[in-house]
Amino acid sequence: MEKVDRLSPDLPFNGPLETGIRAVLNLYACFPKALDIQRLTALDYLIVRTSVLDGPPDLHPATPIVSPITQVRRKSVHAALRLMISRELVQQVATESGIFYRAGESSKFFVDALQSSYIRQLMNRASWLAKYSDQLDDQEFDKQMDQLLENWVSEFQDESGAAGSV
Template sequence: MEAVADRKIAPFNGPVETGMRAVVCLHACFPNELDIQRLTALDYLIVRTSLLDGPPDLHPSTPIMTPVTQVRRKAVYAALDLMMSRELVERTITEQGIYYRAGEYSSFFVDALSTSYAQQMLSRARWIADYFAAYDDEAFESLMTDLLDDWVAEFQDENAGVE
């Protein structure tokens, strides 16, 4: 019992929660494939849509709003691994890099999400997909740099976090 009580709990950043956000984002962006930089950014923005003058934030404000990109990126990688093991996410390796897209069972998964929270998350994912539909990588990185000062380093190191 003590071991459980001593663990730090991150209710929104575990592999299941982060994976759910990834699947929902990839589903909303389908058939487009996204790289880890964009997925990491969308993982943050799906709960902070007000940064883009969009719908109200899905999660309440916290004193520290800037994402810790290295931690978030590792969480996204772990989540993607989990979701790939369930065929909810597919990975493609090309000469340009590694990309992810909604997997074979992602539609069934997303359609089964019925809670108010999940529906709000899906709505925001669709809004974000529409918002960024015309953004190329350069425009996306430029916006992220403007929004989040410390995001630049994460985008410059394409191999960070690859194991």
């Protein structure tokens, strides 16, 4: 029997399954468009924090320290994509521009089977995000994410510019 690692209590919504569900919902909402890991990482954050884009109210409650899109989140999204690819819920697409991801053949059945209120709220936000981000080309989207990240970083810096003084 396989050993199951304990999940960190600090990451109740960021395990591979939870992150993978958000990825499938985001990709399903954007179908047939394929997205790269950078866009998926941003959408993983934004799907529960849509208010930062003047969208629907945040799905998760505010926390004292808002963690911006980081390498940690990117690694979590990457692990989640591997899990969802293994279940044919996500398809990996290699192009001249890089590696992209698209909703897999089984994603419609998966999304339709998810019926909880929380999942419906996630799907509504994924649909809103797909429409919102579809209006922006990659450069405009990246510029907006850079501005959000700059705001998050400056929130936690003291007057000398050193981070971590809260």
